[in-house]
Structure formats: C-alpha cells, structure tokens
Amino acid sequence: MGEFELIARFFDRPLPSGSGVALGVGDDCALIEPTPGQRLAVSSDMLVEGRHFLSTVDPAALGHKALAVNLSDLAACGARPRAFTLALSLPRPDEAWLGALATGLHALGERHRCPLVGGDTTAGPLNLCITVLGEVPPGQALLRSAAQPGDDLWVSGTLGGARLALEVFRGRVPAAAVDFDSARRAMEWPEPRVALGLALRGVAHAAIDVSDGALGDLGHILRASRLDAEVWADALPAHPALATRPLDERRRLMLAGGDDYELLFTAPPSRRDAVLAAAACSHTPVHRIGRLHPCPQGVQPGPARVLDAQGRGLAGPFASFDHFKAEPAADA
C-alpha cells in the first residue's frame, strides 16, 4: 500500500453537508469558508509514541485521543470546532492498525462536526500531529490572561484518573482491576469539554484545559493574569478510581496528574448561577475548587496555595509535567 492509497483508504471521507469545507483531502491545501464575523482559533498538538501513549495502545483510542486533546484546546478558548488536519509519521502502513486509528479519529470528528480536511503521511517513528481550527466571536474567547481577583476557580468533571492509569501501567502502584479499567478509560478516551467551553462564553473570565496537571496549568492562568490563588484540596473532584487511594496520593494525582483534559476556569462569584446553568445545558459536571486573589505588587505570581478543609496550607510538591524536565514524583 503506497502513501496515496493509504490516504484515500483511511483518511479521505465525504464531507458532511453544511461543513463549509470547499475542498478537503487531496489537493495542496484544504479550503474552508470562514463564518463571517468570527475569529479563527487554531491549535496544534503532537503525540509521540512512548511519551504521550504506549506502543500497546488500542489504535482506535489513539485516534480518538489525538483529536480529543486538540478539541480540548478549542474548548478552553470557547471556540467551536470547524476542521482539522493530521500529519502522521509511522514506521510501516499496517492496514488493521490504520483502520482502527481512522475509526477513532473520524468518530470523534463527526460528533463535533469537525472533519479531517488534509495533512501529511510519512514513514518514520510513530508521531501524530493534529492541527485543529475553530471559531469564536471577537472578544468572547476565554483567555488565560482574563482572570480577575475575586474570581471563583472551577473545574469540570473529575481529576486524577488518567495519571493513576499511567502509574499502574508503569508498575509503580497497584490497583484493583475495576479501578484500573475505569482509570484507563480516562487516560485513553478523554472527552473534550467542547460544549461546556461554548456555554461558558460570556460567563467565565479565563480558562485552560488540564493537560500537564491542574496546579501547573492553573499557574499559567495566574502568571498570564498576574494573580494568586488558593485551591481547596478537599473540594477537588476525584476520579472514581481514586476512591480507595490514600489521601495524600489522591491529592497528588488530582493536582499534578495531568492528561485530564478537563476545563479549569474562573468566573466572578456573581455568575455562579450562570456557571451552573452552563454546566447543566452542556451536561458537564463542574465543581468550585478555589478562589483568585490579587498578587502583591512586585511579587511574581507563584504556584497556588493548596488548603485543606480547615484552611491549613498543604506542602507539595505538586510538580507539573514538563517535557524537558524530570518527571513528576514517581510516588504521585
């Protein structure tokens, strides 16, 4: 199977009607009709074998996740998905593997009306790079820099499941089969919070998706908005698979785990009802987990303070994931 047959068989699909895609896979460029008056949102994410996924991963899950992490970036901006490109480097064209990858990819794309419109295929170490395009009205994007002092801090869904699965895969912690299965699902089939992101336009101030660890990702909001924050450890929504873990481990998994693809966002206390309405209409649970404070003049916005239910500060480390630094604590 050659490169062009591979593209035709697995990646060239009829475009859904009303997609606004004037030209899809198969020319030098894809052509898309922007919706008048909208801003274009664009994000790229690269997934590398052994780094972002294990070589044994179900290829359907890999296809799903590669697109999901990109849609999650659109969600964090409150942007509506329009289309995506896939650049794929793979050691050899295995038909069953590619068929499953394409199935996972197209299924998630169809659910979000976000078709594959182009890309590239090459031989090489396994690597998937997706670029996703979305739209958002001017002034309505949820930016990291838009948080305000006094804002509530919220998070969608639950935290820590994906990281627990990774730790079990690495043989670092044991887990009951039922917990491992549900944690593994969180790791391999994350659900991008697109509907919540759209519903939070005009309600939330700032947002980010939790990819490297909740506390580290919150740090990006704090630095961009020049604010401090407190996070209430006992208000954090734990993934069900974490229910039987020791308290300290559970907190680390939730605060520093990463790969959650939940939305972490801020909104003024006056909009609590609107946040809950956005959560309800998008069928996405949300939890209020902290508060933002002014950052004293001349002080660098630091990591958020983590407090227990009695308001006592908890010592970390809750290190976030950094691709070029040592891995987070192995005992997380």
Add this chain to the structure above:
Amino acid sequence: MGEFELIARFFDRPLPSGSGVALGVGDDCALIEPTPGQRLAVSSDMLVEGRHFLSTVDPAALGHKALAVNLSDLAACGARPRAFTLALSLPRPDEAWLGALATGLHALGERHRCPLVGGDTTAGPLNLCITVLGEVPPGQALLRSAAQPGDDLWVSGTLGGARLALEVFRGRVPAAAVDFDSARRAMEWPEPRVALGLALRGVAHAAIDVSDGALGDLGHILRASRLDAEVWADALPAHPALATRPLDERRRLMLAGGDDYELLFTAPPSRRDAVLAAAACSHTPVHRIGRLHPCPQGVQPGPARVLDAQGRGLAGPFASFDHFKAEPAADA
C-alpha cells in the same frame, strides 16, 4: 531549560503590526482575524529526521525548509500566507541548535508576513510539523482538478538540483565541489514560489508544487483533471549543477528528483502572455514544458508521455517518491 522557557526564548516573537493575529503564542489557541470574503487555505507538512533531512543539516536551513515546504503548498493554491503553527519533537533542548532553527524559521516567515502563532513542543525523535494558514478569494484557488485539455504545461525555476545533492550525500554519484554546493543550496534552502502563485490567480488553471518528482506530481493533476499530457524532455529547465551530468541522468533528476518546490501549472495557450507577465512581476522564471490532452473515455489517466525534441517517446522509469514504497532508482 524547560518546555515553557524554550517556547518563550525561541518561538514567541512580537507580532508584526497589521498581522491580523489577535492572539499569538502562549494560550490554548491562537486567534486570527480572517480577511472578510476570503477562503481559508490550510496545509500541514511533517519533516522527519533521516527521511526528509539529514541529521547533520544546518538547523537554520532546517527551520527555513520546514516552513518553505508549507508555504509552497499555499503557493500551489494561489493563497496568500497568514500564519503558521509549529509542533516540534526533539530529543533534547540544545540552545544553539534551537536558536539557529528559530532564526531560519522566523526569517522566512517575516519575508512572507506569516508569523508563528502557536504550536507544541515535546521530547521525542526529531520531527517538525508545520501547519500553514493562508487566504484566497472564492473561486480563485488553483486546483489540481482544474486543468483543461489543450492547456500548456509550465514549470517555474529549475529542476533536479535538490535530488542531485541528495545522491551526492548518499555517495551514489560524484560531483564537482562547485556543483555540489549549488545543488545543496537547492536542497536545503528552497524558495517557495508564493509571489508566482498569487500572480497566477485568474491566469493558470491547475497547479501543484513539485515535492515528490515533477512527473509524479503532474500525475496528480492528470488524475484529478482526467487528462493526458506530453512533457518535452528537452524543454525542461535543469538546475545549473546538472549541466555536466549525462543526458539520461539529467532527465531522471529533473523528472523524478523531487524536493524542488517549484510550481508546475497549466494555463490555456491564449494566456501565454499573461503567464509571462505573472512570471515577470513575481521575478520568477518559468518554462513551457508540455501540453495537456483529452484522456480517451474509459482510460485511466496514466503517467504523462515524455518526448524528446524529435517527438520520440522516452522510456522511464521516472518513478516518483512514495514514502511507503521502495525508493526511486538509486542510479537516478
């Protein structure tokens, strides 16, 4: 140096005024203002070490080429560059190497008013994936499917230089130092024909950029437009470094070499003056190298026939590059 410091140091640059980029590097998404009434053109290309470039490549040249091959796709559609994203997987963050890569990348982006607006950085085998965004008025994109019977076939610049350099690097053919230097420049610093692509709007019918080999890339136009073609071997513009090669080798390098990033395009004979005017105003040499013919009903559009100056057919093979098939003949 961590992931975020790396991005800040090498990839986050002030946006040029009037870029229409509302938000660049550093949030979940970049935000771009589309020009009203334009179609969005999008293309992704992935470059893998050992496949698309040698590990010893000058990183400035690599940065240049990674963006150049993407801009070349925009050129082939007649689209004007707007912005690009870079996803980069690299084994370790080497500051000198990254600095040079960024220099090559930003310099070409600046010349085309096409800023880096976002992307991703991760550890892994060296791999660069660029997605470029451009704009073209509705109905004016140059499509592979728009060639007409009777069209002239044209090509910009010269062919074969990049492939000659590759063959010398591989130790398969010798070359004088002066020829190798100039061929190597063609391979490492290709100049995307953006200005020519823009000037050919409304003049050319179909276009493609020569990445896998002129004859193979022409095949994409023929299949998409359901046409046949003749190519005049003696009218092909050879890269100067090919001047002393044997005739047969020179033809193979030009027809099957690949990595040229010239524009191969078709236009009606009535528009020859307009083609030459487009070439002149974009300061890009062009050569007329063949003609398109109707494809008999029921016959699959095949590879173009290659004719010598006496109209005699030349036997191939002039195999094009395919990432999942055997490499083109080593004696090319």
